[in-house]
Amino acid sequence: MLAVLFPLCSIAPASAQAFDCVIDPSVVVRIGSPVPGLLKDVLIARGDQVNENQIIARLHSDAEQATVELMSEQAASTSEIEAQKARLDLARNRMKRAEALLARNVTSTDKLEEAVAEMEVIQKELATAETRKRSAELELQRAQTVLEQRTIRSPISGVVLERSLFNGEYLDQDGKLATIAKLDPLFVEAFIPVSEFGKLHVGMDAQVVPNAPIQGRFTGKIKVVDQVFDAASGTFGLRIELPNPNNHIPAGHRCSVTFDDGADDLE
Known part of the structure; x- marks a missing residue:
């Protein structure tokens, strides 16, 4: 019986070992703009928490706003169509009388034939007016x-790591306004000895313990x-997704990781 047990005990499961790791943001975004322009308002600062789709800056947009107001008036106008409809009603009555x-x-x-031709011409003019509208x-x-492109929004929820430009500065198309990091979830990156390959698989639980001064054990x-x-x-490289509600765990910190159910793959 002991001869059977000793070989099993000599195999150390992956869960019995701790491996070094690093805690990183899951996403780091360098925010720019689809169009260049002069910054009117920059609404964020380093360390701010931002939500996805939150407005973080605006470019000067007086010309674009005026264009929208002009096009709104033109798009809302129905006077040309109504006039052509009145002419068409008159032409139909003339044709019926003829x-x-x-x-x-x-x-x-x-x-x-003149009355029919006049009605057909007006029908085409009405169609043209509807096309113009x-x-x-x-x-x-x-x-x-175009106006909306002058408003810069955050593509993710996260923390502002860096603000590169301020009100009144010029943001070109390849420029960077700010850097934002997503901290929920976090990615834990570890490099595991090749001897452990095959013992660890996607979906397995991992216990992450950040180095001091951060306390706690996180799954x-x-x-x-x-x-x-x-x-x-x-x-070989391995990535762990670590939930981080309320951004309790800081990124950019070293840690150690152990793995649950490591022995299951050895059976």
Whole structure:
């Protein structure tokens, strides 16, 4: 019986070992702008918490705002269409009268044909007016899109790591306004000896213990196991997703990690 137990005890599961790791933000975004311009308002500072889609800056947009107001007036106007509809009603009545007179041999066929031709011309002019109105509505949408591009929003919820520009400075198309890091969840990056490959798999629980002065033991899940080894160090990369509500755990800190159920894969 002892001879059977000793070989099993000699196999150390991955959960019995601690490995060095680093806690990183899950996303780091360098915020720019789709259009260049002069900054009117920068509404964030280093250390601020921001939400996804929150306005963080505005460019000067007086010209774009005026264009939107002009296009709004043009898109809302129906006077040309209403005028063409009134002309079309009149042309229809003239055509009906010409038909009635022709039926009594009071007028000629030419008069009826003129009335029909006039109605068809007005119908085309009405269609053109409706097309112009639709074009004005599309131009308004385009102008609104251009105006919206002058408002810079945060693409993620996170913390402002750096603010690079201030009110009155010029932001070009390749420039950087700020850097924002997403801290919930965090990514824990570890490099594990190749001897542990096959014992760790995606979905397995991991216990992360940050180095001092951060206290606590936190549970995450393995999200990525690299399939390419680093021959120089004899390790492979592994990523753990670690929930971090309220941003309790800071990023950019060293840690150690152990793995639960490591023995399951050895059976």
